[in-house]
Amino acid sequence: MLERLNQAMEHIERRLDQEIDVAELARIAVTSEYHFRRLFSALAGLPLSEYIRRRRLTVAGADVLAGEETLLDIAVRYGYGSGEAFARAFRAVHGVGPGEARRTGAALYSQPRMSFRLVIEGSSGMRYRIVAKEEFRVVGRKARVPLVHEGMNPAIVAFVRSMDPETRRRIEGLADQEPRGIVNVADRVADSRTEGTELDYYYGVVTGADVPEDLDVLVVPAGAWVVFESSGAFPQALQYLWRDAFTQWFPSNPSYRSRPGPEISSVVVSQDGSQADAELWLPIERTAS
Template identity: 40%
Template sequence: MDQIQAWNEAVRYIEAHLTEEIDLKEAARRAGSSEFHFKRMFSFLAGVPVSEYIRRRRMSRAAEELMGGKLRVLDAAVKYQYQSPDAFTRAFRQVHGMTPSEAAAGEKSLQLYPPVSVRIHMTGGTSMNYRIVDKEAFALAGIKKRVPIQFEGENPHITDMWASLSKDDLRALKELSNTEPGGIVQASTNFSEGRMEEKGKLDHYIGAAVEGEVPDRWETLSVPASTWAVFTAEGDFPDELQKTWGNIYAEWFPAVRYEQREGPEILWMDWREGEKAPASCEIWIPVLAKEGGTSK
């Protein structure tokens, strides 16, 4: 079974179990991936987290049955895995903008959400400059802040983090750096589930990659030994960086025998003195080889 078929099999599994407790580990198994990678890729492919997709599909099914007079609100709540009619009503209102009773009465138009279907969109292949790196465990040492997720433009919370670092702080971090990626780096981890909808927050670090002891003055994130896919982005900043990040999920992961593993996503930028933008950037993503191959 190829990867596209496997992903559609996972979607069919979810669709067949909307009235039951859905086992995401089983859905991931059918997609041929870990649960962590399945959730991340599903969010990218569907545009919403898998939990939100399931909620929308359940509410869509429930709306059809309520409008057809096949179910009472109480029965719909039980059928679609809600603990109480009130919890079901809140979820229904969030999806449809009305109560289940209003839907049953046919007083307003409903917005229904069809099942997703994974397809290949044929375009000209995008050349991606990457390498695979095996690294021993290390630490990210620096400053940390929980910040809102923001895809485009300057994130003011991260800007404030940079502003809080003095020249002496930056010099100290550069001196502390003793492993790849060298110098000052940024890292993001612990994403909220609504990442692809630009909702929630993440832990953002500005600091250095360090093997060995870290002074107490710095926040520390322990990073276990792992394999990393390292992508180089060169050209107009930040457009080329954002394009590369998108292509990693849209083109690279579906084409290789690797999947993302849990861990920080690291950004290294080659700042040249006097330049207003970095000459190049590297995106470091922790990966593991899928069973059955290690193609690069």
């Protein structure tokens, strides 16, 4: 897997001044485009699209300082339709416009070229199980919220607190199958997984019961799931569980890959709010043999 990922990274380097087809990168890595994006963001710590943008503008920055081509020629070569668009992107990464950088020889930001290598870890292990579920429904309340990678999500906290206790009790009373109890569901997450992009968040339960008209419903197709369990500090226990799933479990279990679908978590927090027992359900499929 790591060798294939590094071959995909080499492909990116060869095409920084051309269009980069993510489907082709996934083909090189012998996986699906969906799983490639998820795996890359977990391993690299930033979305694939952001890495490509930073690498392009790192290389473009060297061309700007070299002074051998016009700024417009450089902009066009790296895929920008106008000098203005290039200048905005350049400033966002380097903190200075290309014209000023050329005139003053300003210090620029450099995104290092990434490669992946094996680091011997895994002494702690991960508790997991594989579950096959028929079509099921998540019933509760839904909100559109921004993606937050670290710490509590203020939009989710505010949304849950805005629900009256009676509504929460009614929702909880509908639970009748796994995952048990109140679940937090993230659906329609942007492929880039960039901080601040929006997703559908459900506060609800998994149920086969009749659905009250005032509640929202998410129908989840039948499929396989990998279920991870962890205990530790809150909310890090759950956030690290997602990270470890992609940085440790998937690379160690190449027979499976992630597939499109909602991510479901269940968290039981201690009375003082410092610790939690977490369960994370991720939709998976077997890879081609």
